[in-house]
Amino acid sequence: MNNPWLSLSQRIALYKTEAEMDLKTLWRTPGFILPCLAFPVLFYLLFGVMLSKGQHAEYLLVSYAAFGVMGPALFNFGANVATERAQGWLTLKQISPAPIGSWLFGKTLSCLLLALLIILLLFVCAGAIAGVRLYTSQWLQLAGVLLLGTIPFCLLGLTLGLTLSAKSAPATINLIYLPLAFLGGLWLPLQLLPSALQQLALVLPSYHLGQLGYAVIGKDRGEPFWVNVAVLVLYSLIFIWLATRRFRAQSQDRR
Amino acid sequence: MTEPLIRIRQLSHSYGKAPVLHQLSAELYGGEIIAVLGANGAGKTTLLQLMLGLLSQQQGEITILGQAPSQIRRAPQLSGQLGVMLQQASLPGQLTVLEQLRLFSAYYPAPLPLQTLIERFGLQSFLQQRCSSLSGGQRQSLLLALALLGQPKILFLDEPTVGMDVEARQRFWQLIRTARAEGLCILLTTHYLEEADALADRILLLKDGHFIADTSPTALKTGLSQRQIRCRSSLPLNVLQQLPGVSAVQHWPNQQVQISSSQVEDCLRQLLQQDALLCDLTVSAASLEQAFLQLTTTAETH
Numbered sequence: 001m002n003n004p005w006l007s008l009s010q011r012i013a014l015y016k017t018e019a020e021m022d023l024k025t026l027w028r029t030p031g032f033i034l035p036c037l038a039f040p041v042l043f044y045l046l047f048g049v050m051l052s053k054g055q056h057a058e059y060l061l062v063s064y065a066a067f068g069v070m071g072p073a074l075f076n077f078g079a080n081v082a083t084e085r086a087q088g089w090l091t092l093k094q095i096s097p098a099p100i101g102s103w104l105f106g107k108t109l110s111c112l113l114l115a116l117l118i119i120l121l122l123f124v125c126a127g128a129i130a131g132v133r134l135y136t137s138q139w140l141q142l143a144g145v146l147l148l149g150t151i152p153f154c155l156l157g158l159t160l161g162l163t164l165s166a167k168s169a170p171a172t173i174n175l176i177y178l179p180l181a182f183l184g185g186l187w188l189p190l191q192l193l194p195s196a197l198q199q200l201a202l203v204l205p206s207y208h209l210g211q212l213g214y215a216v217i218g219k220d221r222g223e224p225f226w227v228n229v230a231v232l233v234l235y236s237l238i239f240i241w242l243a244t245r246r247f248r249a250q251s252q253d254r255r
Numbered sequence: 256m257t258e259p260l261i262r263i264r265q266l267s268h269s270y271g272k273a274p275v276l277h278q279l280s281a282e283l284y285g286g287e288i289i290a291v292l293g294a295n296g297a298g299k300t301t302l303l304q305l306m307l308g309l310l311s312q313q314q315g316e317i318t319i320l321g322q323a324p325s326q327i328r329r330a331p332q333l334s335g336q337l338g339v340m341l342q343q344a345s346l347p348g349q350l351t352v353l354e355q356l357r358l359f360s361a362y363y364p365a366p367l368p369l370q371t372l373i374e375r376f377g378l379q380s381f382l383q384q385r386c387s388s389l390s391g392g393q394r395q396s397l398l399l400a401l402a403l404l405g406q407p408k409i410l411f412l413d414e415p416t417v418g419m420d421v422e423a424r425q426r427f428w429q430l431i432r433t434a435r436a437e438g439l440c441i442l443l444t445t446h447y448l449e450e451a452d453a454l455a456d457r458i459l460l461l462k463d464g465h466f467i468a469d470t471s472p473t474a475l476k477t478g479l480s481q482r483q484i485r486c487r488s489s490l491p492l493n494v495l496q497q498l499p500g501v502s503a504v505q506h507w508p509n510q511q512v513q514i515s516s517s518q519v520e521d522c523l524r525q526l527l528q529q530d531a532l533l534c535d536l537t538v539s540a541a542s543l544e545q546a547f548l549q550l551t552t553t554a555e556t557h
């Protein structure tokens with residue numbers, strides 16, 4: 001056991017190959033990639049640019065970007081993992097000598113790239129069409145915060161993917177995704193919601209992701225940023241724990 | 256052939272209160288193809304999942320290359336020695352055959368070179384196709400290539416030729432025989448008795464969670480009391496039924512008869528003496544199917 005199974009360069013090659021294959025898989029599934037890209041952009045153009053006549057273009061850029069990056073995280077990990085599980089593919093990987101980390105790495109990287117693409121598309125819409133003007137440091141901060149902020153949603157997706165059946169996964173994930181975005185204040189500003197719902201928002205990861213984004217343009221509700229970060233980290237830890245449990249239990253429910 | 260690669264000792268397993276496997280023991284060696292046969296629900300899949308560490312063991316002991324199956328998911332040094340073709344595994348459809356081979360090759364420190372794989376498993380003609388568009392035979396060839404590309408010591412095959420046509424199946428068998436010649440221990444579960452007969456050196460017959468036979472296909476068949484005589488004979492039915500050891504006689508209009516007898520040599524001697532015009536004679540050993548049926552049904556009366 002002293003000799004590692006793969007040398008360092010072989011391990012790097014493995015992680016690269018896993019990421020390449022997961023990206024190719026995503027890229028060749030237009031039914032997945034198009035809605036992921038189109039919905040945030042369409043919502044932004046409709047509500048952020050046309051209906052509000054550009055008044056809230058800045059605020060809604062953050063809203064729909066946060067909403068947008070949650071999508072691939074939840075669906076690539078949720079629905080796609082559920083499918084791979086149902087196909088017996090996950091079992092084959094589990095008993096192969098590949099470290100499971102390489103599989104997770106591949107999926108995470110493709111989620112992040114897709115999230116980045118969504119962010120860039122929205123930035124282009126905001127800058128070119130809605131006339132949003134931000135400092136370079138703000139654009140960069142916003143992109144960085146949103147990318148890092150997808151991690152807990154990847155982990156939530158993974159937990160769901162390891163739990164739900166392939167058939168029910170897409171619908172169930174929508175049932176979680178859309179309310180999470182709405183109640184987290186990513187569709188409508190929280191002030192417009194009843195106060196009970198405003199209280200509820202404080203425990204949702206989507207709210208804290210949104211707040212981190214709004215803080216970049218100075219439109220957050222004023223919690224110290226470490227509170228938002230702490231909640232997201234806490235959620236990540238919970239989902240890591242749940243996903244690990246589900247992963248270990250995988251073999252037990254296959255007969 | 257000195258050390259068994261897989262050792263099963265006193266293995267029992269149950270789902271809740273329903274017992275599935277009872278006190279199984281066997282030792283499996285390199286260079287042999289072992290078929291686990293049994294009706295549906297006999298415990299084949301459970302046994303396989305226990306060996307792969309997909310189910311946690313309850314009673315008894317399994318060692319795979321000297322280690323517990325629970326190590327398979329932890330130690331690549333162990334799982335890297337195993338090749339597995341799972342029954343229901345379908346490949347993610349968006350990747351091509353070549354991409355899938357590249358991905359799996361990255362799991363091993365010294366995989367077979369791609370070119371060797373492509374030639375040996377006949378993948379050239381559909382290398383650039385997406386996995387979703389493969390035929391049953393092509394898909395199974397790819398899955399076998401994935402199972403063998405790490406040059407394992409043990410190969411697990413769970414119903415590998417389901418959905419293949421005759422020609423594809425023959426080719427597939429040849430690939431498995433090649434793997435045996437290289438010294439692999441090959442464990443096969445199958446519904447096709449013909450497949451077990453053609454491939455296996457050894458048959459583990461599983462019934463109600465017990466191994467009721469652990470022997471070669473030939474021994475299994477010759478161990479059977481019944482053999483069949485087919486011929487054309489003008490002898491009347493009641494005479495045929497009086498012959499030594501006869502348990503059943505079937506007859507057809509053009510004087511064709513099939514006699515099942517437990518003392519086939521004595522039976523033949525008398526038959527030829529009594530009927531000088533007898534023709535079209537064949538004597539057949541029991542097929543593996545008959546052996547299977549006879550063994551699994553006689554065991555029921557215990």
